[in-house]
Amino acid sequence: MTDDLRAAVPQVLAALVRRGADFAAAEDAVQDALVEGLRTWTADPPRDVRAWLVTVAWRRYLDAVRSDVARRRREEVPEEPVEVPGRDDSLQLYFLCAHPSLTPSSAVALTLRAVGGLTTRQIAEAYLVPEATMAQRISRAKRTISGVGLGEPGDVATVLRTLYLVFNEGYGGDVDLLAEAVRLTRQLHRGFDHPEVAGLLALMLLHAARRPARFSADGALVPLASQDRSLWDARLITEGVSLLQAALGRDQLGEYQAQAAIAALHCDAASAAETDWVQVVEWYDELVALTGSPVARLNRAVAVGEADGPRAGLAALADLDPGLPRWAAVAAHLHEADGDLARAAELYAQAAAAATNAAERAHLLRQASRLSA
Incomplete structure (x- = not known):
C-alpha cells in the first residue's frame, strides 16, 4: 500500500x-x-x-x-448520495482509537490499524505476537468503543501516550514502528496545534536522528556515550530543535517538551564529555516535577553522576526502588565510574539477566565480562 x-x-x-x-x-x-x-x-x-x-x-x-x-x-439505513466531507475528520480518529476506556496495548493496536492503515498481520509481526492474538486484541478494542461517537471530546494526553508507546517499540517484522510513529505524529501535528504534540514530534525526531549510530556493523548495541556522532542525522536534529523551540516559546511546558529538551542537549554536544550535564539535570528536575516518574528519577541519577560525580549519582539512586527496570544497569555504571569494579560487574550481570531486549542483554553481558576479566 x-x-x-x-x-x-x-x-x-x-x-x-x-x-x-x-x-x-x-x-x-x-x-x-x-x-x-x-x-x-x-x-x-x-x-x-x-x-x-x-x-x-x-x-x-x-x-x-x-x-x-x-x-x-x-433500523433502516436509507441509500442516498454519498457526500464526501470537505473537512478531514481523521484527527478525531486519534482520539477515538486512544479512548481512555481502552488498555494501552489495545489503543496502540487500534491506532496502527485504523489510523496507520497497517494490516493485522503487520501489526502482529511488529509486536512479535501471533496474528490471531492481535486480531482478538483489535476486535475487543473495536467492541469497546462501538458506542463512542466521532466528535466526542478527546484526551490529547492519551493520544500522545499511545504514539509514544508505538515509538518506544522501535521496529520489528516488515514494519518500522519508529518511522510509523513519526509519520502519525507528523500527521497529528499538522491538524492539532498543541505544544505537547510539537514536543513529542521533536522528541521522536531527535531520537530518530541518532538511530544510524545505535548499532555497530555486527549488530551490537552502541551506548550514547560511545556513538559516532558524525552518523547522526543533522537534518532531523535541526527540525527537532526548531519544533522544540517554538513549543517552549508558548510557555506551556509538558513532559514531552522536557524530554525533547534533554535529547536536544545530547544532540548539541560534540561528545559525551562536552554535554551540558548541569542543564540536563535541571531538565530532569522539571520532568520529575511534571510526572513524578520513577523512570525519570532513574535517568536523573545518571545525569547527576555525570554532573556532580558518581558518588552524588549513587546518592540519588539510593532513594529509588531496586526493582525498577534498568536500576541495576544504572547502578553498575555509577559503581564502575566510582572505581568499584567488582560490584559493577555483579550489577551488570544482574541487569543482563533482567533485560528483555536481546541487544541490550548482550551489551550488558559484555560489560560484565569486561570488568570480570
Missing part, C-alpha cells in the same frame, strides 16, 4: 463513522474498498482516490447492513 493510500484510510474511515456507521463495520468496509481499489486501479486509477474509497466503502457498509437480518429489524 502506498503512503498516499495509507494516508487516505483514516479520512475514509472517519467519513463513514461521521455518517453513523458502527466503527467495526466501517473499518471492515474500508478494508474491502481498499482491496477492490488495489484490484481495479492498475489500468485506470480514479482522479479523487478518497472520494472513490468513501463511495465504495459506504456501499459495502450498506450491503453488510442489509444482509444482517437482526440489524435490519432495528
Whole structure:
C-alpha cells in the first residue's frame, strides 16, 4: 500500500463513522474498498482516490447492513448520495482509537490499524505476537468503543501516550514502528496545534536522528556515550530543535517538551564529555516535577553522576526502588565510574539477566565480562 493510500484510510474511515456507521463495520468496509481499489486501479486509477474509497466503502457498509437480518429489524439505513466531507475528520480518529476506556496495548493496536492503515498481520509481526492474538486484541478494542461517537471530546494526553508507546517499540517484522510513529505524529501535528504534540514530534525526531549510530556493523548495541556522532542525522536534529523551540516559546511546558529538551542537549554536544550535564539535570528536575516518574528519577541519577560525580549519582539512586527496570544497569555504571569494579560487574550481570531486549542483554553481558576479566 502506498503512503498516499495509507494516508487516505483514516479520512475514509472517519467519513463513514461521521455518517453513523458502527466503527467495526466501517473499518471492515474500508478494508474491502481498499482491496477492490488495489484490484481495479492498475489500468485506470480514479482522479479523487478518497472520494472513490468513501463511495465504495459506504456501499459495502450498506450491503453488510442489509444482509444482517437482526440489524435490519432495528433500523433502516436509507441509500442516498454519498457526500464526501470537505473537512478531514481523521484527527478525531486519534482520539477515538486512544479512548481512555481502552488498555494501552489495545489503543496502540487500534491506532496502527485504523489510523496507520497497517494490516493485522503487520501489526502482529511488529509486536512479535501471533496474528490471531492481535486480531482478538483489535476486535475487543473495536467492541469497546462501538458506542463512542466521532466528535466526542478527546484526551490529547492519551493520544500522545499511545504514539509514544508505538515509538518506544522501535521496529520489528516488515514494519518500522519508529518511522510509523513519526509519520502519525507528523500527521497529528499538522491538524492539532498543541505544544505537547510539537514536543513529542521533536522528541521522536531527535531520537530518530541518532538511530544510524545505535548499532555497530555486527549488530551490537552502541551506548550514547560511545556513538559516532558524525552518523547522526543533522537534518532531523535541526527540525527537532526548531519544533522544540517554538513549543517552549508558548510557555506551556509538558513532559514531552522536557524530554525533547534533554535529547536536544545530547544532540548539541560534540561528545559525551562536552554535554551540558548541569542543564540536563535541571531538565530532569522539571520532568520529575511534571510526572513524578520513577523512570525519570532513574535517568536523573545518571545525569547527576555525570554532573556532580558518581558518588552524588549513587546518592540519588539510593532513594529509588531496586526493582525498577534498568536500576541495576544504572547502578553498575555509577559503581564502575566510582572505581568499584567488582560490584559493577555483579550489577551488570544482574541487569543482563533482567533485560528483555536481546541487544541490550548482550551489551550488558559484555560489560560484565569486561570488568570480570
